[in-house]
Each structure stands twice: as C-alpha cells, then as structure tokens.
Amino acid sequence: MSEAPIRLTSMAHGGGCGCKLAPAVLQDILRKMPASVPCADLLVGAETSDDAAVYRLNDRQAIVATTDFFTPVVDDPFDFGRIAATNALSDVYAMGGRPLFALALVGMPVSTMPVEAVQDILAGGASVCAGVGVPVVGGHSIDSPEPIYGLVAIGLVDPARALKNATARAGDRLILTKGLGVGIFSAALKKGELEPDAYRAMIASTTKLNAVGADLAGLAGVHAMTDVTGFGLLGHLLEMCRGAGLGAEIAFDRTPLLPYAAALAAAGHSTGAAARNWASYGHDVTLPAGMPSWRRGLLCDPQTSGGLLVAVAPEAEAAALALCRSAGFDQACVLGRMLAGAPNVSVV
Structure with missing residues (x-):
C-alpha cells in the first residue's frame, strides 16, 4: 500500500505571504529599531517600507538586495518552490532591476518531512531561477517545526531607473497587473474545497514572474511601483500613499480578480491575515456604504507572488498597459488614481 501524498499546508500554521506579521504588529516591533547609519550611496533603505534595498555602486549601476520566505501556500512541493522563488525575485523587478543570483533559505521539519519533498521544493525554486538565468549559489538551512522556503535575491539596476514605492504623483493612474484572490484560494485549498480549474489559475498567476517591472x-x-503581497492591495497602496504624502481612489468594480475568487470569497472563504490587515489599516480606508464584507476581504487578501502596482502619468497610461499586456499580463488594468490630500484610500 503506497503512502498518502504529503500535504504541505497541513504542516504550517499559515500559508505564503499570509503568514507575514500584521502591518500594525510589524510597525510596533520596528518602533525602537535604531536608525541606519547615514550613507550617501544607499538610495533606498527601510524608511518607506519599500520592496528592496538599493545601493549605488557607480553612476550606472546599483545593487538591489531583498529576501523573502514563507510557509507553504500549496500542497505540491515543486509548486511551492516555484511560487516562493517567483515571489522573492519579484521584489527585484518591483524596483526596476533584474536579478543576478540568489541564495536559498530553507527550514524543514526533518524528522517528519520526506527528503524527496524537500528536494522537490528546492528543484521548483531552482527551475524558476534557471528560467531567467539566475544561479542559486548557496544559502542556509535549519531544522524547523514548519516547512519554510525562500530566497535572498541580488539584482542590478541603473540608479536613474530605480523605482520606489514613495514617488507617485497626484493624478497618476494606478495599474495592477495581476488579479487578487491568492489568499482566498489557499484557504479553500486547505479545506479541500478548491476546484482543479481554480488551482490551475492560482498556479499560473503565482508562478508568473514580474519581469515586466x-x-x-x-x-x-x-x-x-511596488508589488502586492502579504498586506493586500489596500495595505501596499497605503504604503505608496504614505511615502508620497498623497491619497488614492480605487474602484472595486475595476479591480482585477482571479477567476473564481469572487465566488469563493462570497461563499465565506477568507484568511486570518486579511482580518489582521484590515484591523491594522482600516482606519485609513473609506469604503462605500453597504459594501459586502467579502469584497473588503478581497481588497485586504494577502497575495503570495502578487502583481505589480504601478503609478503612471495619464499620458503614459496606454503605453504602460500595452507593455504589461505584451508581457502576458492579460488582467492588467487601471483601477484608480493618486490624489492630493492626506494619505488614505477611498474605495468607490
């Protein structure tokens, strides 16, 4: 009699970027963090909660450095590895850079996890990196109670082209390149209630690299530009607003959703992370009267390997959309705009 397939999601308390600390908790933890040493060549640090650090080497080159890791969002080890690697490389692309090499971060419950499953996780991540010519040159591993996997990603960008999350301008249009709903899909999967077609849509989205950045x-x-991950669309848009000292307005009906996401959300599938996200930043969000709670949940839904959120001048909107769609981001669309005013988000 063969052994039952391992269910990675049953071995973790949360999944994917949904296991990130809630924004309010993270802010409280970092409150007493000492200020970084002043450095003229550090172009992007931790001040605006950006996606990666950017350090200038010379007038034409800057290093982009980031790390990202999490517990399983799916049960298949190879798919988990692919998603985690795609997600980690996204932070380099979100700064406008291209990844050079990566280091693997691995934590596995070695007494209960089959070696073959660990091998498949690493192989999945390596396959994504190999697809864009990024060697995985080492890393670090520990014995941990839950499966954890991710990457340190190092990239390169021209300092003049590095994009931040804090430099949007009033009147900019907001483009989102991928549909929302990954956290909801993961919650349904954990309950055994995610249909095969929905799973395929989830994998297609979460393993699509944001190289268009x-x-x-x-x-x-x-x-x-920034990418939408564990804090949900509203959380990462608020980071953009606070960094720029601006407000924003988005339309729910124009917000792209993954196939089946709305039906799953309306049926009650949700994550604890979405509720923690709303509790952390809901005071800075205005919702339309009578908006169903499941719609709010989608806007707070933690995205694992989510899309890029791009602030672009109105005259460049068509060119930016065309570029995204030519790169295969068929759901890319304008869902709102940046506004002068206090840092908050209005949903219409």
Missing part, C-alpha cells in the same frame, strides 16, 4: 522602469511617465 524592469521594462516599466525604462518607460517615461512611470513614477512609482
């Missing part, structure tokens, strides 16, 4: 950085009129 490096091309968007070269487009005149693109002012700011």
Whole structure:
C-alpha cells in the first residue's frame, strides 16, 4: 500500500505571504529599531517600507538586495518552490532591476518531512531561477517545526531607473497587473474545497514572474511601483500613499480578480491575515456604504507572488498597459488614481 501524498499546508500554521506579521504588529516591533547609519550611496533603505534595498555602486549601476520566505501556500512541493522563488525575485523587478543570483533559505521539519519533498521544493525554486538565468549559489538551512522556503535575491539596476514605492504623483493612474484572490484560494485549498480549474489559475498567476517591472522602469511617465503581497492591495497602496504624502481612489468594480475568487470569497472563504490587515489599516480606508464584507476581504487578501502596482502619468497610461499586456499580463488594468490630500484610500 503506497503512502498518502504529503500535504504541505497541513504542516504550517499559515500559508505564503499570509503568514507575514500584521502591518500594525510589524510597525510596533520596528518602533525602537535604531536608525541606519547615514550613507550617501544607499538610495533606498527601510524608511518607506519599500520592496528592496538599493545601493549605488557607480553612476550606472546599483545593487538591489531583498529576501523573502514563507510557509507553504500549496500542497505540491515543486509548486511551492516555484511560487516562493517567483515571489522573492519579484521584489527585484518591483524596483526596476533584474536579478543576478540568489541564495536559498530553507527550514524543514526533518524528522517528519520526506527528503524527496524537500528536494522537490528546492528543484521548483531552482527551475524558476534557471528560467531567467539566475544561479542559486548557496544559502542556509535549519531544522524547523514548519516547512519554510525562500530566497535572498541580488539584482542590478541603473540608479536613474530605480523605482520606489514613495514617488507617485497626484493624478497618476494606478495599474495592477495581476488579479487578487491568492489568499482566498489557499484557504479553500486547505479545506479541500478548491476546484482543479481554480488551482490551475492560482498556479499560473503565482508562478508568473514580474519581469515586466524592469521594462516599466525604462518607460517615461512611470513614477512609482511596488508589488502586492502579504498586506493586500489596500495595505501596499497605503504604503505608496504614505511615502508620497498623497491619497488614492480605487474602484472595486475595476479591480482585477482571479477567476473564481469572487465566488469563493462570497461563499465565506477568507484568511486570518486579511482580518489582521484590515484591523491594522482600516482606519485609513473609506469604503462605500453597504459594501459586502467579502469584497473588503478581497481588497485586504494577502497575495503570495502578487502583481505589480504601478503609478503612471495619464499620458503614459496606454503605453504602460500595452507593455504589461505584451508581457502576458492579460488582467492588467487601471483601477484608480493618486490624489492630493492626506494619505488614505477611498474605495468607490
């Protein structure tokens, strides 16, 4: 009699970027963090909660450095590895850079986890990196109670083209390149209630690299960019607003959703992370009267390997959208705009 397939999600308390600390908790932890040593060549640090650090080497080159890791969002080890690697490389692309090499971060419950499953996780991550010519040159591993996997990603960007999350301008249009719903899909999967077609849609989205970010950085009129991950669309948009000292307005009906996401959310599938996200930043969000709670949940839903959120001048909107769609981001669309005013988000 063969052994039952391992269920990675049953071995973790949370999944994917949904296991990130809630924004309010993280802010409280970092409150007493000493200020970094002043450095003229550090172009992007931790001040605006950006996606990666950027350190200038010379007038034409800057290093982009980031790390990301999490517990399983799916049960298949190879798919988990692919998703985690795609997610980690995304932070380099979100700064307008291209990844050079990566280091693996591995924590596995070695007494209960089959060696073959660990091998498949690493192989999945390596396959994504190999697809864009990024060698995985080492890393670090520990014995941990839950499966954990991710990457340190090191990239390169022209300092003049590096994009931040804090440089949006009033009037900029907001483009989102991928549909929302990954956290909801993961919650349904954990309950055994995610249909095969929905799973395929989830994998297709979470393993699609945000490499178009490096091309968007070269487009005149693109002012700011970030990727949407564990804090949900509203959380990462609020980071953009606070960094720029601006407000924003988005339309729910124009917000792209993954296939089946709305039906699953309306049926009650949700994550604890979405509720923690709303508790952390809901005071800075205005919702339309009578908006169903499941719609709010989608806007707070933690995205694992989510899309890019791009602030672009109105005159560059068409070119930015065309670039995204030519790169295969068929759901890319304008869902709102940046506004002068206090840092908050209005949903219409």
